[in-house]
Amino acid sequence: MVNQYTEITKYYDLWVTSGYYDFQSLAKEAHSIVGDGRQVLELGVGTGLLAQKYIELDPTCEFTGIDFTASMLEIAKQRLGNQVKLIEADAVTMDLNAKFDVAISNGGVWGILDQGDQAQWQFGGHVPGLEANRQGLANVARHLKEGGLLLLHLQKPHDDFDKYLGEGIVYSQCITEGEDTPKYYTFEKRYLFKKDGEIVAQEQITITVFKPETTRQLLTEAGFDFQGTNNGDRFAIYKKR
Numbered sequence: 001m002v003n004q005y006t007e008i009t010k011y012y013d014l015w016v017t018s019g020y021y022d023f024q025s026l027a028k029e030a031h032s033i034v035g036d037g038r039q040v041l042e043l044g045v046g047t048g049l050l051a052q053k054y055i056e057l058d059p060t061c062e063f064t065g066i067d068f069t070a071s072m073l074e075i076a077k078q079r080l081g082n083q084v085k086l087i088e089a090d091a092v093t094m095d096l097n098a099k100f101d102v103a104i105s106n107g108g109v110w111g112i113l114d115q116g117d118q119a120q121w122q123f124g125g126h127v128p129g130l131e132a133n134r135q136g137l138a139n140v141a142r143h144l145k146e147g148g149l150l151l152l153h154l155q156k157p158h159d160d161f162d163k164y165l166g167e168g169i170v171y172s173q174c175i176t177e178g179e180d181t182p183k184y185y186t187f188e189k190r191y192l193f194k195k196d197g198e199i200v201a202q203e204q205i206t207i208t209v210f211k212p213e214t215t216r217q218l219l220t221e222a223g224f225d226f227q228g229t230n231n232g233d234r235f236a237i238y239k240k241r
Contacts, residue, residue, distance in 0.1 A: 023052070027057055187206075
């Protein structure tokens with residue numbers, strides 16, 4: 001996997017806490033689904049913002065976070081200390097020698113593009129290609145206990161926009177269409193951070209999104225059954241058979 005946020009790590013927290021995500025709300029909704037004292041795995045823990053809010057709500061949980069961007073994990077370690085087990089790994093190839101009650105992906109690895117109608121939902125994220133996604137979902141299932149849950153963040157389609165973040169920094173994102181196949185399509189997402197009109201950091205990643213029929217097929221083949229959404233409609237809930 002090559003999609004990493006190394007070049008924009010310095011500005012990541014400023015960006016995602018500017019209204020892009022509400023981590024307090026997301027943690028609260030995830031916890032309301034999972035309950036107290038569970039073994040939790042976050043896929044794509046990033047700088048630990050969701051993990052921080054989650055363990056504040058439930059200090060009795062055992063929280064593990066994986067990410068494949070070392071610079072992000074360094075910030076997460078500073079933020080979380082020893083409260084969370086942090087591992088440099090990716091969802092496709094991880095081998096954690098542990099079983100979890102729930103795996104949460106808040107878009108750091110995967111999410112669900114919510115087109116309004118559940119029948120039109122599209123699974124996708126940072127993992128490229130059909131086979132790697134199939135392998136990744138099967139690997140997550142392998143790390144879950146029987147009846148374990150997979151929570152996928154429901155997201156609206158991506159678009160172009162600019163946003164002032166404070167400290168003189170303006171964030172811009174630009175979406176460019178990529179490959180289109182019968183089962184999936186891709187797009188390039190470019191992140192730009194500017195200060196006084198000058199680019200201070202940038203990153204471009206490829207997002208792979210699976211069309212509705214393939215979305216259902218991938219999750220079903222991996223052993224997941226759709227359970228519904230939480231009350232706040234932030235997460236699609238799947239249960240391991």
